[in-house]
Amino acid sequence: MDLKKEQLLDIYKKMCTIRAFESKIVEIFAAGKIPGFVHLYLGEEAVATGVCANLETKDFIASTHRGHGHLIAKGGDLKSMMAEVFGRTTGYCKGKGGSMHIADVDLGILGANGIVGAGMPIATGAAFACKYKNNGAVAVAFFGDGASDRATFHEALNLASTWKLPVVFLCENNGWAISNSQKTHQNITDISDRASGYGIPGVSVDGNDVIAVYEAAGAAIERARKGDGPTLVECKTWRHRGHFEGDPGAYKDPKDQEEWLKKDPIPRLEKNLLKLNYAVQADLDKIKADTEADIEEAVKFAESSPLPDPQELFTDVYAD
Amino acid sequence: MDLKKEQLLDIYKKMCTIRAFESKIVEIFAAGKIPGFVHLYLGEEAVATGVCANLETKDFIASTHRGHGHLIAKGGDLKSMMAEVFGRTTGYCKGKGGSMHIADVDLGILGANGIVGAGMPIATGAAFACKYKNNGAVAVAFFGDGASDRATFHEALNLASTWKLPVVFLCENNGWAISNSQKTHQNITDISDRASGYGIPGVSVDGNDVIAVYEAAGAAIERARKGDGPTLVECKTWRHRGHFEGDPGAYKDPKDQEEWLKKDPIPRLEKNLLKLNYAVQADLDKIKADTEADIEEAVKFAESSPLPDPQELFTDVYAD
Amino acid sequence: MKQMTYAEAIRDGMRVEMQRDPNVYLAGEDVAQFGGCFGVTGTLYDEFGPQRVLNTPISEAVIVGHAVGAAAAGLRPIAEIMFVDFMGCCMDELFNQAAKMRYMFGGKAKVPMVVRTPCGAGMGAAAQHSQCMESWFTHIPGIKTVMPSTPADAKGLMAAAIRDDNPVVYIEHKQLLGVSGDVPEGEYVVPLGKADIKREGSDITIVAWSWMMQKALAAAEQLAAKGINAEVIDPRTLIPLDKDEILKSVSKTGKLLIVHEEVKTSGFAGEIAAIVADEGFDYLDAPIKRVTAPDTPIPFSPVLETAYLPSEEKIIKAVEEMF
Amino acid sequence: MKQMTYAEAIRDGMRVEMQRDPNVYLAGEDVAQFGGCFGVTGTLYDEFGPQRVLNTPISEAVIVGHAVGAAAAGLRPIAEIMFVDFMGCCMDELFNQAAKMRYMFGGKAKVPMVVRTPCGAGMGAAAQHSQCMESWFTHIPGIKTVMPSTPADAKGLMAAAIRDDNPVVYIEHKQLLGVSGDVPEGEYVVPLGKADIKREGSDITIVAWSWMMQKALAAAEQLAAKGINAEVIDPRTLIPLDKDEILKSVSKTGKLLIVHEEVKTSGFAGEIAAIVADEGFDYLDAPIKRVTAPDTPIPFSPVLETAYLPSEEKIIKAVEEMF
């Protein structure tokens, strides 16, 4: 592991921030404060964080419907994110996108996406732009186990491999596509087995071990940066909540849920940090409290921000 | 090899019929007698023939833009086919389909197809119907190396595997997708390597050796009939002509073309038949002459058949 | 008659037809034990079992594409696409395969399949989960397009769609799923291609379907109070379109307003307007008007979404401007 | 000015813009050494090399989808889809991604990309290789739709499409590729949204585009001999539509005929008819007429295909019936 103390504490903080952000959304969604669909990243924090710890601002990511974690990990602004979830003018998308479409192109965040699997071609295109401009940047496409069955997975991996593009296909296998367990939607265990069909490397790691994720993604990203083409990285993880808020997740076996809760990535990293003597409990408590305060502030910012003017409906359809 | 003399001679005859049909089309297309696009199967006869020798009438096939060979191999009527290519009322589709859409649903032929890769979901659905009705029938989807890059390949193989459907995905790797050689459109050599991504067996065979094709396809079809699910079978072959009639195929290296012409499946089978003492040269000459006569008759039938009445334009849009 | 929600009525329509014909089956994402993303398939899995109610991977192309093959091979699939917004992932299978197979084969194939899919805005689901786009389907010869506005129509049109020997796109509106109404029990078929005059009137013809039909009806009640007696026609199926009923109504009222939730440009209102501007030109005593969504994607924030949607008020205002 | 075919003009439009802006590149099936299925990209590979002219696998979804990502990341892709009929394989990428990205992101993205694709019947290519389906694209807010009818327009509109900061669907007609005409050399831009009156007249307004514009012009010449002086308007771009020019013309002629090769129902003629039946109602002295393909798939046999296609004769007949 080549992660220094500061880096690992940063990673911890990011994970806590995602946890706090998402936990807050549980609360405000239940309170009826936000409309539409929200898909939460609780339990999967190690994936986005471990991956994005390898990325620079110039690098791109394409995210999913379950995007908050990716956006925070890539440096997204909490206030602008929260305001967007609330549909306010100060949100990233001026309230036009909502949870499923948050984006920050300046930070290389090419958007959450409401269409499962749509991010893979987009990331492939961004990677093409990186190669075309020869600027050393890379792109990462996040997508789920369910998305690995979509058309776009196949076409994107094949093109990226054929064109040797600097892109990493980062599969978050949380075992579920809504109510479908992995084995009911595909006949394989390791999604990374699909890599060989494109002539690229594939690797599977424990997605709840942020260090393992960091390392596997890091190797793939380095490979991409060096010009050696794409890699398929599968992170095995679990979503703590239902598919979207409002889904009780009754299809999950409670025993599985219990097992996976024991593998929660945050306590796991905490243990590690304590063992490595990178922190004492009080440090960790402080970090957690800080992130929670940040989220409180973001909510305050969002709630006190103005709703869009109805005339805003008509703007931003075309660039002129 | 469990092929008896009669069977092998039948196979030889089918291959000669395809050869004669396609060679005739070269001639009549050049003479300007048929409009639109025609994609010829010359050189690939062993694939369709070897595969379909394993099929019964109740079984289904889904074909491609390069469909004549599949249709003849599955038992398609030569006159109806030729008349369709000529756009006559006596054609399989009353002249509405043309070369790219010839079908005979009663024979289990679910159509040639103008959309690359479209046959795979269709065959998957036909296989579902076979399983649903539990009638012991199977479906075969023919498709090219180029088609193996399409969306539909991925989604069909994944669904067929997950649902354990009696379908065989039969890839005719002729090395080209129009002007793109295989290595410029995918980063793998054996397309059968894609099978493992779906948890199904994959096998590659010499597609110019009709007995090898017969055996590999036979094993896959048997597996499907037994209820063990799909197989991906790749047959390596070569098209003798350009992509469509009118394409000189200038992108082909003449040396490659020459090499492959040496591997022509028909002389190869002839040698085999002679060696096995299944036939003497005169028998083979007779079969060839017979098939050529059949084709002449088919052309006569087509040319003397009436053109459609313009009012036919409006019929067959909907079933009532 | 029985009180049912629109969702229950759709389910009952499927149930009765599945009982009637063993070749009818249902496949889609999360339609089995989970009962469908919006609960529409509900208990059908328990009633008919895993052979006839099947979950699929997230693979829209093969959901529709396999249905084409299964239908050509003798079954009658009902394929669910979770949101109509996802139809972009399977348009080839719908428009080049399902719709054209019969014609291309010279009439020698039947493709009896239903693609069920929910449409519509109003729940803050933003640009990729809120669309109406029926006009695309109406532009595809070979398929039929059904958009019920009431529970009874939902059931009867579902039966007709399943029994039809052609591919039918059956579009249910998310905002109607919970709406209740009287629904005939047992076998019940509403023929495709027959409009329903949901309200008789003499001053203006309003054509609307799906959720907008409900809005048009409510607007008509308010207009009646203001002395304008609107006739409200629900075509129920856009293809086939019962244009005679529309022309007959316009011949009586002299005025036509069309309401839909699709964006304005190239929405199906344009087609209806064009038909009437041709075949009913002499009946018209005023310009043909449309109340539709504007030509923008669908915004997330409820303030903006409300501004986006056609509403009772917008309909009333448009009608009043025509007098 | 230089004599060029329509295909050469398209190529010249791409060439000049590629010379001007290093961020413009071209990707599609067989567009490189092969020069494109219809020869339109021709020598561009030789001129610009493998970095800027790229063959793709047969993967329409990622052809369009990668262009979205590349455009958002600062390039200006031209993506070729070999036939417009194949757009069903990449509609999601076009309508949910390319078209909506800017809006969904609150205006904070630019997606400057062109999807080039040939349309049209007349070569016996049957149901899946002969379609026109522009109305689908016009129903998608966020993209523009361009359909040139002459070599000069083809070049100038290509330049405008490439320079535009939005996704543009640029549809070239297969029957026009070999047609020659005068084309300005060097940089030449025809603005999007500006109709062109291809023939002035006073008795009737004929709106037509792409190949049908050529047929309408030919019909107008014959009609002139019969004493009917038709004005022929080529909108050139359907989105944005220059409706003012159409309304102005109808205000003068009182009569409107729209011609397109798409099937009739929900074709773009319906939209134009609806606009005029609303905003130009008072100008009209006759029903609005449409000459279009019928609502059928496209048949293979030349006899049937000829019956399918709108023609000079059909246009003339329709016009004569309006007097």
Ligand SMILES: Cc1ncc(C[n+]2csc(CCOP(=O)(O)OP(=O)(O)O)c2C)c(N)n1
């Ligand atoms: C093309 C498409 N099909 C279906 C859906 C509906 N849907 C949204 S999320 C989802 C499940 C996605 O599963 P997975 O990719 O594993 O991601 P996860 O939700 O587990 O993070 C589905 C089916 C969609 N949004 N887009």
Ligand SMILES: Cc1ncc(C[n+]2csc(CCOP(=O)(O)OP(=O)(O)O)c2C)c(N)n1
């Ligand atoms: C979806 C789609 N994309 C592109 C085409 C144009 N096209 C027709 S055949 C062909 C090449 C097919 O290659 P392959 O699958 O290897 O089959 P082959 O022609 O070699 O038999 C292409 C690109 C098409 N018909 N459909």
Ligand SMILES: [Mg+2]
């Ligand atoms: Mg998942």
Ligand SMILES: [Mg+2]
């Ligand atoms: Mg090939």
